[in-house]
Amino acid sequence: MTFLARKSLQLIIAFFVLIAISALPSLIVRMHFVPESYWTGLQEQFHQLTKLNEITYYNVTAEREDQLLPALQPLIQETLILFLTSLAVSFMVAILYVSLFYRSGKWMRTFLRQMSRTLEMVPDLFWVILSQSLVIYLFKTTGFDRIEVAGTYADSIRFLPILCLTLTTVFFFIKWLTTQILDQEESLFLELARAKGLKNSTLFWKHLLPTMFYRFYLFFRSNIITVLSSLLIIEYTFEVQGLFRFVLYNSQMPILLVILFLVYLPIFVLDLLAEWLIPNAWKGEL
């Protein structure tokens, strides 16, 4: 009961904060901060809550005002496909990498760490430019034109955006997981398991990984803004018909409010599920 009350309170507070954030553009009038204007903006945003289904946006292609909520459905779908696929691939690659890292000797570990450290320094935008340049170079030299470098209203682009988002997040995950492996390696429970004669692979998959799982979720949760920022850049540069690109071109306050709710709610539900579903033994003292 306490858990439910705490979470409900958290949701209510978060809603107020999101409304306050969505009204922030009204705070600025010609490079000056005007609190009165912000107050009016806040009132308007609260007023909008009662008629969310009436919010419209200007459809450039059709040259008319359209209802916002039905138009968002394909955009949400596109963003979700990119986001979830990239996360799943990054997670799997990162886990495979750390399992290899854990079993490797000193020389191999140094090599792997140097390589991942160098690659993690590459910002998301440069992965985008590099991948687009490579695809165009490939087309110019071989005539291979199966890989799209930009999406259109009718055609969705998937491969390159997923690849770029995966490349951005995978090194981010690898860095954290490698640090955790090095920290946990000398812990007593692993020493005991090793003394009992368990293999390295068993140690990793059965003992080490479950203890890191919840910590990893917390790490991901606190850094989700980094992944979303990359997603925004990727949607913009590849012309993906997604949620974030939509808000870039339609940056009115009511639309921002709806998008904020749409982004926050799934994350909140994910938090709830993580707290409920992950066994307490995996959470440790956290």
Place this chain on the structure above:
Amino acid sequence: MRRTLVRDPIFWICIIILTSLLLMSFGNTIFRDGQVDRISNRYADDGTFIATSPLKPSFDQWLGTDRSGNDLFQMMVEGFKWTFGVCAFVALGRLILGLMIGIPLAFRGKRLHGILKIVMDGFLVLPVSLLALMLMLSSLIFPEMLAVPYLSDRLTFEFTILIVLGLPSLVLYIIGETRQILTQEFMVVASTLGGGTWHRFRRHLWPHLVPTLSIIFMQQFIQTLMLLVQLSLFGIFFSGTVILYEGITPLIFEWASMFGYYFNQFSAVSWINHMFLVPTIGIALLIFLCNLLTSRLERAYRIRRHDQPVIEETSIVQNEAAVTSLDDPFVPVRHHINQETR
């Protein structure tokens, strides 16, 4: 930590490159009045016309010129002080404000920390570049040159937004980091012995925070640079965008603005060209240098932590054994063992 950094050649290489670039940039401003050469056409020695701007990189113009004939090398040199200065100023501003807000809050109870986390949670789902764009869009795009306000006004406005937007996550991080140090044994002892909050902060907390802060500074520097690059990509250049007949143009040609300005030419005119590559490679190298500097700082911090004397359980046992030995009660057993093995 300082000793490790002084002996680190990679750290010094990064510092020397950044300092040289800064000196060149300020040198150009002081000795050449910030001038950038403009060459529209290139002629052979006999006066024959060879090419018009944008000129490709050559012996005379190392990085070529843009469409208006501006020497890109000189533009990069002139713009570096702005890019570096803005990022350093914003990072420093965030750090100072983050410390001023975060440290007093860290000394409060766990409950307040929990409430703050809930309140800040909303801020941590919206990309900062998107929020910055929405805040700046109406104020930093000017329809003509005559509508552009004073530079000081534009800078104050943009710095305020860039600093404030980075604060929520930074404050939470500083609170978490400080609270972790506060739970350490030496802090508990300092508190038990009657040390006041200010005393504990000044004598015990601050020395432990400084290495972390230097790393945070570098991270904020890179984040600010990336934010400027992303904003310029969306058409909001640093210190404002002017809409001219030819299209949008920045008011200050710093590196991030140059990147956004030439990005259109990357996708529209030709698939890749030197005008776009010059700022792109410049920014990539700057980010690489800053990341390298951060990793060297992290390495030095790690070494420092490992160098700190750790009292192991075994050494305590050995010392106790030495006390009970009749030989010399003040010499640890390990010392005796070492002497015997020799």
